[in-house]
Amino acid sequence: MTATALEPIDESEFRAQGQFEDNRLSVYLWGNADHRGTTLFDTFLAAADRESVAAGVKEVVVDFRQLMFMNSACLKSLVTWLRRVQERPPERQYAIRFLQEPEAHWQVRSFSALIAFGRGVLTVE
Amino acid sequence: MVASETHSVDLSFNPRLESVTAVRRFLEVHLGKLMRDAKLTSRMAVTVHELLENAAKYSTGGGSRLHVEVDPAMPRTLSISVANNADPRHLPELRATIDELSSAGDPFDVYQRFLLRAATRDEGSGLGLARICVEAQMDVSLETSDQGICVKAVATLPTESTK
Numbered sequence: 001m002t003a004t005a006l007e008p009i010d011e012s013e014f015r016a017q018g019q020f021e022d023n024r025l026s027v028y029l030w031g032n033a034d035h036r037g038t039t040l041f042d043t044f045l046a047a048a049d050r051e052s053v054a055a056g057v058k059e060v061v062v063d064f065r066q067l068m069f070m071n072s073a074c075l076k077s078l079v080t081w082l083r084r085v086q087e088r089p090p091e092r093q094y095a096i097r098f099l100q101e102p103e104a105h106w107q108v109r110s111f112s113a114l115i116a117f118g119r120g121v122l123t124v125e
Numbered sequence: 126m127v128a129s130e131t132h133s134v135d136l137s138f139n140p141r142l143e144s145v146t147a148v149r150r151f152l153e154v155h156l157g158k159l160m161r162d163a164k165l166t167s168r169m170a171v172t173v174h175e176l177l178e179n180a181a182k183y184s185t186g187g188g189s190r191l192h193v194e195v196d197p198a199m200p201r202t203l204s205i206s207v208a209n210n211a212d213p214r215h216l217p218e219l220r221a222t223i224d225e226l227s228s229a230g231d232p233f234d235v236y237q238r239f240l241l242r243a244a245t246r247d248e249g250s251g252l253g254l255a256r257i258c259v260e261a262q263m264d265v266s267l268e269t270s271d272q273g274i275c276v277k278a279v280a281t282l283p284t285e286s287t288k
Contacts (some may be wrong), residue, residue, distance in 0.1 A: 013146070035142045035178060069146070072175055076243040076250035083244035105167035109260040113233070117240045 006047055009040045016044050020051070023058040029067040033074040041074050045081045057094050065101040075110060082118040098124045132159050133194040140181040140189050140209075149174045152193060160195055160203075165282065168261040169193065169203060172278045175253035176207040179276070182249075184209040187273070201282040205263070208275035216269065219276075222251070223267050226258040233259065 006018035006027075014037040018027040025048060033041060052060055085093055096118065100107040111124045134152060138144075149170050157166040173193065180189045189209035196202045211219075229235035239255040254276075257263050263278035 032146055034146050034174075069149070069170070069174070071178060072250045072252035072256050073178075075252055075256070076246070079240045079244045083241075103163070105164045106171055106260070110256075113236050113240065113259065116233070117237055 006044065006051065009037065009044055011037060011040070013037075014040075016041065018044075018048055020055060020057065023056070025052050025055075025057050025060045027060065027062040029062065029064055031066070032068050033070040035071060035073055038071075038073040038077065041077045042080075045077055049081060049084060052094055053092060059095045059097060061097045061099065063099045064104075064107055065099055067101075067107075068104070069106065070110070078114065079117060082114070082122060085121050086118070093121065096122045098122065100124055131194060131196045131198075132156060133192065135193075136191045137188060138191075139186075140177050140184070140191075142178060142181045145174055145177045145181060148177060148191070156193065156195060165203060165280070168263065168280060169205065171261045172205050172257045172263055175257055176205065176276055176278065179253055180207050180209045183211055183215050185212050186210060203263075203280045203282070204277065205279075206275055206277040208273060210273040216274070219254075219274070220267060222254050223265055223276075226255060226265060229258075235259070 004020050006025075008018075009016040011031075014029075014031040014033050016027065016029050018025055027048060048060065082096065085096065098111055098114075100111055102108065115122055115124055134156065136148065140148075152173055153166055153170050156169065157163075160166055160169075173191070177189075177191065187210045189207055192204075192206045192208075194202075194204045196204075226232070226235060236255050236259040239252055243250045243252050254265055257278050258265055261278070261280070263280045265276065265278050268275040268277065
């Protein structure tokens with residue numbers, strides 16, 4: 001294991017943190033992911049991916065249940081990450097699981113599209 | 126809510142990226158109470174946010190006008206438009222995007238195409254309008270004039286949507 005925690009995002013309206021435990025990385029998102037968080041989110045996901053590969057994790061779980069909104073730029077960050085994982089040889093891939101808030105209708109709609117896009121890598125529950 | 130009363134919000138301002146979330150939240154609270162439909166409110170929020178971010182990024186100054194209208198008559202309609210001056214160099218891509226989305230046989234398939242493009246784009250996501258069409262299920266159109274452009278998104282709800 002190369003790290004026990006990712007460098008967090010700690011902005012006033014958007015926070016993200018990631019914790020490595022056993023063969024899993026657990027990521028938690030809070031607040032409002034809009035243009036102010038886009039670059040930080042890109043960097044955060046790139047680090048999550050890099051360190052997950054280095055640590056040999058089997059699964060990354062992203063908890064969206066406290067995330068109120070995500071704009072299209074941050075959605076792009078997610079698809080870029082999914083694509084990056086998909087394009088690797090299977091032995092260097094890890095599973096990605098999103099935890100969604102059923103009452104957050106934007107999540108239900110966005111993630112139904114992402115499930116199809118991230119086939120073979122992404123599940124949502 | 127009076128059954129036949131139309132509710133509208135009209136804002137003329139110079140949108141900055143920093144103010145987009147605040148405007149979206151205001152509309153979620155204000156019109157959300159009037160619409161009493163969480164899914165429709167969410168669709169409105171996504172649409173307003175993406176249209177205003179586009180206006181903030183691509184407007185060439187002179188201010189923008191946001192108009193949101195909810196007509197509770199049957200069929201219920203939700204109409205959202207943002208008008209602003211725009212750099213003519215952006216118009217072909219904007220028009221092509223709207224044409225591609227409008228002519229899609231299966232919006233879900235075309236959205237997958239947009240997601241794939243987004244994953245490999247260096248600049249911007251190119252997802253804002255696709256998100257409005259597919260996720261928010263709005264019909265998007267573009268009007269151009271000497272005064273600038275107006276992007277309009279309309280949803281018609283023939284029956285009461287699920288709360």
